[in-house]
Amino acid sequence: MTSPQTRRPAEHVERALCVLAHPDDIDFGSAGTVATWTAAGTEVTYLIVTDGDAGGFDDTPRDQMGPLRRAEQEAAAKAVGVTDVRFLGHPDGRLELTLDLRRDISRVIRQVRPQRVLTSSPERMWDRIGASHPDHMTVGESTLRAVYPDARNPFAFPELLADEGLEAWTVSEVWLTTSPRADHVVDVTDVVELKFAALKSHVSQVSHIDDLEGFVTDWMRQNGRRLGLPQGRLGESFQVVHTA
Numbered sequence: 001m002t003s004p005q006t007r008r009p010a011e012h013v014e015r016a017l018c019v020l021a022h023p024d025d026i027d028f029g030s031a032g033t034v035a036t037w038t039a040a041g042t043e044v045t046y047l048i049v050t051d052g053d054a055g056g057f058d059d060t061p062r063d064q065m066g067p068l069r070r071a072e073q074e075a076a077a078k079a080v081g082v083t084d085v086r087f088l089g090h091p092d093g094r095l096e097l098t099l100d101l102r103r104d105i106s107r108v109i110r111q112v113r114p115q116r117v118l119t120s121s122p123e124r125m126w127d128r129i130g131a132s133h134p135d136h137m138t139v140g141e142s143t144l145r146a147v148y149p150d151a152r153n154p155f156a157f158p159e160l161l162a163d164e165g166l167e168a169w170t171v172s173e174v175w176l177t178t179s180p181r182a183d184h185v186v187d188v189t190d191v192v193e194l195k196f197a198a199l200k201s202h203v204s205q206v207s208h209i210d211d212l213e214g215f216v217t218d219w220m221r222q223n224g225r226r227l228g229l230p231q232g233r234l235g236e237s238f239q240v241v242h243t244a
Helices: 025-039 062-079 099-112 134-150 189-200 212-226
Strands: 015-020 043-050 084-090 116-120 173-177 184-187 235-242
Touching: 015 025, 015 099, 015 134, 025 043, 025 062, 025 116, 025 173, 025 184, 025 189, 025 235, 043 062, 043 099, 043 134, 062 084, 062 189, 084 099, 099 134, 116 134, 134 173, 184 212, 189 212, 212 235
Parallel strands: 015 043, 015 116, 043 084, 116 173
Antiparallel strands: 173 235, 184 235
């Protein structure tokens, strides 16, 4: 019998849900992977927990930043074949692990009914602290709690079933980005231009970076080398957790 530690991720799923804290989180870490999924026919939904209104590197008024970043994320999603982009509107930079957040994520899991969920790791990366924004870790932990046990338990948040008619749903696997335990790599070399198009949609976040493509390419090349891709290939890395 194959142990859970040696199980491979499913080769194809019908529906995937990506739950991230901020606009652009999915694009830095996973847009190439998403492009491979949509090309293979997977329906992908983005759920962005905040509007990213505490981000930016210029004098854009704060009341304009949230709507601007929503529009940037929608444009970035289209670049990799995603048209279903949802926002929860929780406060950027102030996320906490609450029952309300778990319920909000559980609701969307039950609506979308994905076989696969992609989210950020709840573990801190001590060697790359920038990846471990508190919002990222909070969303990762909240999403994992929504996957198990909330979304699959008909008696958790019973109002989702009683008031909204949302039946319980079991997610089969979770892919964690920015994980110190990454054990799976997706070769995104052939779709890297789509990833760059997505990233460049986030003008408010990346316009100050002199060599965005070079920076991200080096990062992906290291991922590929560390996790066994052929020399020079570019990879996005994940920890895959089987949850069914």
